[in-house]
Amino acid sequence: MPMSITLPGPAPWGFRITGGRDFGKPITVSKVTEQGKAAMGDLRPGDIIVTINGESAAEMLNVEAQNKIKQSPGQLRLQVERWVLMGHLCNVNLVIPNRPLAPQNCRCLHPKPIPLHPNPSLAPRPRRCSHPCSSHPAPPPIPGALMLPSPPGPVR
Known part of the structure; x- marks a missing residue:
């Protein structure tokens, strides 16, 4: 069951991702900056990103997911599998x-x-x-x- 995580904006969000359709792997959090917004919002390395601001990340290329995250207006809403x-x-x-x-x-x-x-x-x-x-x-x-x-x- 996906968990909802909402990070207050604006960027920087304090995390990095790997994976994507181009890598044949789900979009996954690879690093979380200590004391950053992602860490404060309980995002963790290894979390699989299911949606970005309500949009499914299942078929996104890595660069598409990065752009959706970077361009997020205001808060960033993620659903993750942990x-x-x-x-x-x-x-x-x-x-x-x-x-x-x-x-x-x-x-x-x-x-x-x-x-x-x-x-x-x-x-x-x-x-x-x-x-x-x-x-x-x-x-x-x-x-x-x-x-x-x-x-x-x-x-x-």
């Missing part, structure tokens, strides 16, 4: 949407992507990992998903 990494590392708590996950005494890391879901009761249910230390849950795989580390603490 993915978080779920897995576990011994003695480290990682999170699934809105719930901390307590790891078992295992010395492995199993990154599995899951979408950030605003309503945990509707989020995909985890399944058990097939690794020998399978005492921890893992979500169903999402083909082609972008995996990013989640922030410490519960996702809000």
